[in-house]
Amino acid sequence: MYKRKLINMIILIVGLVALGSCEYEKITYDVPDPSVPVSYATEIQAIWDKGCTGCHGVGKTPPDLTAANSYNALINGGFVNSDSPNQSIIYTCMASGGSMAPYTNASDAGKVLVWIQQGALNN
Ligand code: HEC
Numbered sequence: 001m002y003k004r005k006l007i008n009m010i011i012l013i014v015g016l017v018a019l020g021s022c023e024y025e026k027i028t029y030d031v032p033d034p035s036v037p038v039s040y041a042t043e044i045q046a047i048w049d050k051g052c053t054g055c056h057g058v059g060k061t062p063p064d065l066t067a068a069n070s071y072n073a074l075i076n077g078g079f080v081n082s083d084s085p086n087q088s089i090i091y092t093c094m095a096s097g098g099s100m101a102p103y104t105n106a107s108d109a110g111k112v113l114v115w116i117q118q119g120a121l122n123n
Pocket of ligand 1: 051
């Protein structure tokens, strides 16, 4: 009887460890390496061009995310919160559950967060 309890306990622990490692893999996959600089002009603008400018264009729903205007629209429009990057509207709307999440993916949302954490540079 004691032996059976011990075996159940071991199975439970092995199961929990396996579950934990799955989650860890998923998180590291979605979030880009924060030590690698993100370029606004090439990487972030490419995200807007791919999934956002169809609706967020010149004279359409703000923010205007077209290449000539997006940086100023985001910074001046209050969509970036440098003090609390993960509370920036441009990030929260793209993150899982956000209103713009259907038009993007977790990896691009993560890239936007890292860009803000690195100082939201016009680089
Ligand atoms: C199909 C059209 C459409 C697409 C595609 C779209 N948006 Fe939007 N977006 C809207 C509309 C409409 C609103 C205003 C209503 C609302 O907030 O839902 C909006 C609002 C926003 C806001 C303001 C939210 C706020 O709370 O003030 C941001 C920021 C935004 N979108 C970013 C994006 C980004 C980034 C993408 C691309 C990943 C994107 N949107 C793709 C239609 C779109």
